[in-house]
Amino acid sequence: MIYGDKKTGILVQGATGKQGEFHIGLMNAYAQQVGGRGVVAGVTPGKGGQQVHGVPVYNTVKEAMRDHDIGAAVIFVPAGAAADSIMEEADAGIGTIVCITEHIPVHDTMKAVAYARVEGCSVIGPNCPGLLSPGEVKMGIMPAQLFSRGKVGVISRSGTLTYEVVDELTRAGIGQSTVVGIGGDPVIGQTFTDVLERFAQDPQTKAVVLIGEVGGNLEEEGATSTDLPLVAYIAGRSAPPDKRMGHAGAIVEGGEGDACSKIARLTKLGVPVASRPSEIPELVRQLFCGC
Amino acid sequence: MKLREYEAKKVLKESGIPVPAGVLVRSADELASRLNEIGDAIVLKAQVDVGGRGKAGGILAAEKHTAVAMARELFEKQIKGLPVREILVEQKLAIVHEYYLSITIDRAAKAPLILFSDVGGVEIETMAKEHPDAIRKAVAMPLMRDLPPFMIRELAGKAVKEVGPIINKLYRVFCEKDALLAEINPLVVTSQGVFAADAKIIVDDNALARQGIFVNRDLSEREREAEKHGFSYVELGGNIGVIGNGAGLTMATLDLIGYYGGNAANFLDVGGGAESERVMHAVRLVASLPSVNVIVVNLLGGITKCDEVARGIIAAGIPQKVIVRLAGTNEAEGRRLLSEKGYEMLDTMDLVVKKAIGVAR
Numbered sequence: 001m002i003y004g005d006k007k008t009g010i011l012v013q014g015a016t017g018k019q020g021e022f023h024i025g026l027m028n029a030y031a032q033q034v035g036g037r038g039v040v041a042g043v044t045p046g047k048g049g050q051q052v053h054g055v056p057v058y059n060t061v062k063e064a065m066r067d068h069d070i071g072a073a074v075i076f077v078p079a080g081a082a083a084d085s086i087m088e089e090a091d092a093g094i095g096t097i098v099c100i101t102e103h104i105p106v107h108d109t110m111k112a113v114a115y116a117r118v119e120g121c122s123v124i125g126p127n128c129p130g131l132l133s134p135g136e137v138k139m140g141i142m143p144a145q146l147f148s149r150g151k152v153g154v155i156s157r158s159g160t161l162t163y164e165v166v167d168e169l170t171r172a173g174i175g176q177s178t179v180v181g182i183g184g185d186p187v188i189g190q191t192f193t194d195v196l197e198r199f200a201q202d203p204q205t206k207a208v209v210l211i212g213e214v215g216g217n218l219e220e221e222g223a224t225s226t227d228l229p230l231v232a233y234i235a236g237r238s239a240p241p242d243k244r245m246g247h248a249g250a251i252v253e254g255g256e257g258d259a260c261s262k263i264a265r266l267t268k269l270g271v272p273v274a275s276r277p278s279e280i281p282e283l284v285r286q287l288f289c290g291c
Numbered sequence: 292m293k294l295r296e297y298e299a300k301k302v303l304k305e306s307g308i309p310v311p312a313g314v315l316v317r318s319a320d321e322l323a324s325r326l327n328e329i330g331d332a333i334v335l336k337a338q339v340d341v342g343g344r345g346k347a348g349g350i351l352a353a354e355k356h357t358a359v360a361m362a363r364e365l366f367e368k369q370i371k372g373l374p375v376r377e378i379l380v381e382q383k384l385a386i387v388h389e390y391y392l393s394i395t396i397d398r399a400a401k402a403p404l405i406l407f408s409d410v411g412g413v414e415i416e417t418m419a420k421e422h423p424d425a426i427r428k429a430v431a432m433p434l435m436r437d438l439p440p441f442m443i444r445e446l447a448g449k450a451v452k453e454v455g456p457i458i459n460k461l462y463r464v465f466c467e468k469d470a471l472l473a474e475i476n477p478l479v480v481t482s483q484g485v486f487a488a489d490a491k492i493i494v495d496d497n498a499l500a501r502q503g504i505f506v507n508r509d510l511s512e513r514e515r516e517a518e519k520h521g522f523s524y525v526e527l528g529g530n531i532g533v534i535g536n537g538a539g540l541t542m543a544t545l546d547l548i549g550y551y552g553g554n555a556a557n558f559l560d561v562g563g564g565a566e567s568e569r570v571m572h573a574v575r576l577v578a579s580l581p582s583v584n585v586i587v588v589n590l591l592g593g594i595t596k597c598d599e600v601a602r603g604i605i606a607a608g609i610p611q612k613v614i615v616r617l618a619g620t621n622e623a624e625g626r627r628l629l630s631e632k633g634y635e636m637l638d639t640m641d642l643v644v645k646k647a648i649g650v651a652r
Binding site: 079103104105106107110111113114115118143156157158159160161162163164167184186187188189191211213214215216217218221233235236237238239240243244245246247248249250254255259275276277278 | 396398399401402403416432433434466469471495496497498501523525527535536537538539540541542543545546547548549550555558560591618619639640641
């Protein structure tokens, strides 16, 4: 597993909001199931002293850090406050910061990610479903029942498409080491390259599935950076230029970042690219048996 | 959202970047009454939301005595299918030299990327091919309010005195206006000084409200209607309507339709928490596209409640066939509700897509 394990104490920023409350419940149900620590503290300014599903809520991250051993944070606050939350957590020294919030202005994200980098913290997201290491830890909103433990890492710019692929893998008997949703925005903290670097250090992970989409060239950058065996899928072959396909980052601009050229470059790097999600398990199997 | 040229130039002017003297007019008569605000040599520039307007006849050189008649003609023209409602009438610059300056976002560096070229007035793509040595790049540090002087010197080279201050001013505009792109091409040197002869600014859609922009002109009417419900929506022109949750899954559904030889009519991502009313609006919106004769609904998620989705589809009550793939909680109840009303619910996205293509034919 990467970014955290059973022993990682999680802080939830935006703990008393509808989303925060709901997902504290699900994250701690998962922690209970696998024997992990789960969410140990929540933060909502002005709501200190309350409890959410038995988890104590604090006014500031630093107050929560005084009472608890915290290794990761998950952010559920509205878009206007999310960059501030990232910086508050980085300033407090939380190593892994997962930002679920979408619609954050990109200039805010650039500042917050740069701030976290200065503090030596890793930001996952924004606009992402978080991560899940089956049997170890869940940080975010991924539906745990679809996952199974194994040796394949997954990195994805998408949410539900990740669940689709994980479901296909699990049904095919291929377990996952860690599944990371890196987010659908044009600027994100951890990129394919960053997560692949973690996977390369992780003895459990033997191969990685990259789920990319149109826009930018971070998939190719990632594929170039690693020696790990990879399988890729790129969504958006049918995306017209200059139209945002749901994700702020899923846009073909100035003829760049279209699916066909991405697939061509990945293929040139020797990465098998699935033509549809249901093809992914077979391609992963071929990596392992070498046929 | 892309600002029109006159809006972008207004932003630049307010930030201390010189722009040519000019007036925005909405009719030829208005120009007649304001003609003496401009010099003798004049440029008429149609303000249409489309690229390549120069080649399409949207930019015309005129003189004082011909300007009104030419404007009248331009107002009657269509530029790439768009009517001309506004013309920016500017003083023509006596060009000594042209530079290129733009700021965008570098996804890999996660920071603003500044491009400066000694050769301006042509498309950056053309420039990259023909004069690759003329282009210089620098990546800014997002936590700083200004570009450090060394970076400006590296970018501008010999032109630093002439254009250095403008580079930093444009960087400020880029940050303060939440821009995804701020471009001056060409940046023109004249005997009277340096001017932004053209300007392009694209504002981040996620920052429109705080920039005081309340209508996103880049969206069509139907796209705006979709936005009101919180849907991401794009029209594609085929006959198979598509509704999914999550951008990636919805895109993958479109791609699968293409893979099996069909034509998708649209992209519609209903977003998170698809309860019955949202699903109903989504189904009706897609069904209202005249070309759509079948709709694929592909919803997946641990927290999506299938019975809610089923109720939404039934409540929409549309004439076209709806083929459904649902995975989540209360799956059995959703399946029961749908089959009672004669809808088909299939297990995988490959199956729903193949089925829909059969129906569409």
